[in-house]
Amino acid sequence: MTIRERIEDVGDLPPVPAAILGIVVIALLAGVVWGLLWLPDHTKPRSPEARERARRREESQKRQRELRRRRGGVAARAGQGMTGTVRRLVLPALLMTALAGCGAPEPDTYQLGDHRIQVDAGEEFTLSVPVDTAMGEWWYVTSPGPDPDVVRGTGRREETEADDDAVGSGSGTDLFDFEAVGPGTTRISLIQCPRGACAGGGSAGGPVTPSPVPSGSPAPDGKYRATVHVYTVTVRQP
Known part of the structure; x- marks a missing residue:
């Protein structure tokens, strides 16, 4: 029997069995979705020490990004009127800021x-x-x-x-x-x-x-x- 014939047989069921079958199918789908949503997230650290290290690492990275943003703004404003010696000092800082933004911050x-x-x-x-x-x-x-x-x-x-x-x-x-x-x-x-x-x-x-x-x-x-x-x-x- 083909899949199409099975579908046609289901369509020929009386209303009450068809409704029961529909409720069972919906319940199974809901159970699968619930199980996927409540599976444990193995990417999250379980121990308090690991969570604390992850939190401190995330805070440090946020501070580094904020510092780079502020430095980039200061360097950009200084570049509007720089000449001679100032240009030689600021351009390397701008280059380092641009390179730092291309990857993870390094101490x-x-x-x-x-x-x-x-x-x-x-x-x-x-x-x-x-x-x-x-x-x-x-x-x-x-x-x-x-x-x-x-x-x-x-x-x-x-x-x-x-x-x-x-x-x-x-x-x-x-x-x-x-x-x-x-x-x-x-x-x-x-x-x-x-x-x-x-x-x-x-x-x-x-x-x-x-x-x-x-x-x-x-x-x-x-x-x-x-x-x-x-x-x-x-x-x-x-």
Whole structure:
């Protein structure tokens, strides 16, 4: 029997069975639609911690978009009357703003020699330092830490590049992520620790500090001593 013949048989049913059959079909369709609407959304984070991280990430991205919009407006107004030196300063800023709008916002990265940093409240930024992993070198945030009302740390990452020509050798980069919380000026101290040059932290507790030199022992060479690098961060109100 073909589908057309089945449809014709249904059409020949008496009114009461046809009405019952129609109600059953409608109920089945309603059940399917209800099930689709109330299926759990697996794209949403379930745990409170995951939801909080997603919320903070969304707020940070909104602040970054708002800051880019304001900067673009200021740069456009300045471009109307710029000449000479002003043009050379503003055009790169306009280009960076246009490029930033083409993809996801990326935090500004500052290198080892950038000891004075200026950012707007709500922005994220990164301190990038080279690390000699083959020599057992490590970097840490040490005391005094930044004012939490001005800058707070959001994480630490490592990027390691092994040297295929020598076993156990390699170099890399340590990345310290921060967020500008509110206007003000504070300092971030990073300590560079060759192997055995630092104490504290970890299971010992407390801040990481240079290891004391035993009495009567000669001072180690500079490359084997811990070094503290201080960054002065000024956070502006956008």
